[in-house]
Amino acid sequence: MKKKITLKQIAKELEVSISTVSKALKNSEEISTDTKEKVQAFAKLHNYKPNNVAISLKNKRTKNIGVIIPDIVHHFFTTVFRGIEQYANKLGYNVIVCVSDESFDKEVINMEMLANGSVDGFIMSLSAGTQRKNDFNHLKEITEQGIPIVLFDRTTKEINCDKVLIDDREGAIKAVQKFIKNGRKKIALVTTENYFSVSNAREAGYREALANADIEIDEHRILKLPNMEVDENAIHEFFNSNEIDAVLCVNEIFAIHCMNLVQKKGIRIPEDISFIGFTDGILSKYANPGLTAMAQHGVEMGEVAAKMLIEKVEYVSDDEEEETYQTKIIESTIIERGSTIN
Amino acid sequence: MKKKITLKQIAKELEVSISTVSKALKNSEEISTDTKEKVQAFAKLHNYKPNNVAISLKNKRTKNIGVIIPDIVHHFFTTVFRGIEQYANKLGYNVIVCVSDESFDKEVINMEMLANGSVDGFIMSLSAGTQRKNDFNHLKEITEQGIPIVLFDRTTKEINCDKVLIDDREGAIKAVQKFIKNGRKKIALVTTENYFSVSNAREAGYREALANADIEIDEHRILKLPNMEVDENAIHEFFNSNEIDAVLCVNEIFAIHCMNLVQKKGIRIPEDISFIGFTDGILSKYANPGLTAMAQHGVEMGEVAAKMLIEKVEYVSDDEEEETYQTKIIESTIIERGSTIN
């Protein structure tokens, strides 16, 4: 077992000082060509690589980014993560992921673990627990220590930091407009209870688009499901007691459930009823018929978030001037499939 | 901006030495109760938390685990990662993920980045590129430095280290046996070209199970698709020209495609034809009818891998004795849904 070699050991072997070795390896002008060659050759031979931890301590910069997401077994977050990882890696950063599991407590613990020197900054999407509790002190404390945070998708106005958002309202508007263009008037919305800012924005877009088209909003055509364990009966009841010719769903799962159920009744998609679902994922692609979806471009979102964070991290502040934060919007686009009329 | 406080600053404020502060915070017997209380109160007030980097340098242990996987936007790897992250986090470890993107070069670069002190050990699944190249020197070098590696799913016998595998052959056998128990005899296999060891193992299991049941193997009942962009016509042709009453698919996507197509023909699932698909993922769960699946238990796999790694990392070797490595098999189990008869 040949442990990694250190500057000290090289110095001893070559009977020079540690400083000389360090400088020689950096090709410093200060060192004679002879010595440099000797040192570099020896270092290469023993495959010397500087110890990251020591460098981190010295530089007070880890070149690590902390990513905290509610769930990793989730297509959207995975996609965003991919974008972050790709961009960060290109600039020599590594990514430490922690999963908050939608829990406020875990989110806090994870952030505290990483904030003590393990990372230079955070990219995160708030857990459901945090959003429900509406408590952001853990974020506040970290930004106050000068550690930058970039919030994406599930954000809050309570914290002053860079943000990357999806234009959920706009996305919903686009979807509803498509329905209307196809001649649909009885447009339903299947959404979650109002925990998530995301769902709220989508609902707002839904209402706005209908209002703009002078279509009266029938509150009965809005179904709010309490969680992801979809209650078949609720859906059944919903479609039985309402005239509906188009459905916007705030996520794939709701859409798939509704489509399956509606088809069982013998209603045809898209002839009798159209569907659009939020977040283009694997379910939309392989549904039967394919589910027309509002794509969220997670990879791009991750890249943008990583770019913003790294800029903040590497920016040497002139100390005095106020920090300035931006919010970037990633546009969602519609992916047309069989569940709507082309 | 209140930067994190250090021992040095506490020491200066309280007019004691750094050592005293350090010991006081560790509740050392050496320090008087008075001093301890004073120090601890002050530390709590200023929310002192030791700097992880400094501790890592001192201990020569980072409490970080490096995970290198070919792809993160992939349900199985995500699931395994979840298991790793969960277990590791419970023991106070953080996880740094790098995606090799199926590329040998990226795998090497990622490992080298992390091997210079950033992590205490690796958990990884080999990239397609590495498997094709059959070059494992990067792994060898790292193990020679005394950094432990745990390989999962895509492994190699070339490297002597802990491994976690899935019993793909056994899984296929179980699936075929279920068909047979349901009285099916004309059992088809839909698989990939023989690039992946995984598919090969599953095919072997398929053949073995049929042979054991004295069912002759009809090679026409084996469909090999060249890639994931499924060719509808090939499937069409396959089901038209063969009598089939049960289908084992080596992945969800093939299964979903086949099921959709078969249903379009008016064939009923599971009455006329049964389906079982490999790797229980989101598609299986939300298919209509639900797809009976061979679950791979990725989370468990991740947990086992993390457990094995951490044991190696924390084990203080008696230096002289030989290291001993294990290979654990994670059994796949059948998840019954609507695509088979119960």
Next chain:
DNA sequence: TATTAACGCGAAAACGATTTCGTAACTATT
């Protein structure tokens, strides 16, 4: 009263690197 023991604390080394500053030994200049 003299010796030993216990107590409470600080100095310093160590982890592995970078970087500033000082200086000995030459070389060049006048």
Next chain:
DNA sequence: AATAGTTACGAAATCGTTTTCGCGTTAATA
């Protein structure tokens, strides 16, 4: 020959901890 200027290197501080060892003060023992 005396001074100034290079050249090539080393000592030491620093990043933030932990930990060993030493030492002065007080209390306990003979």
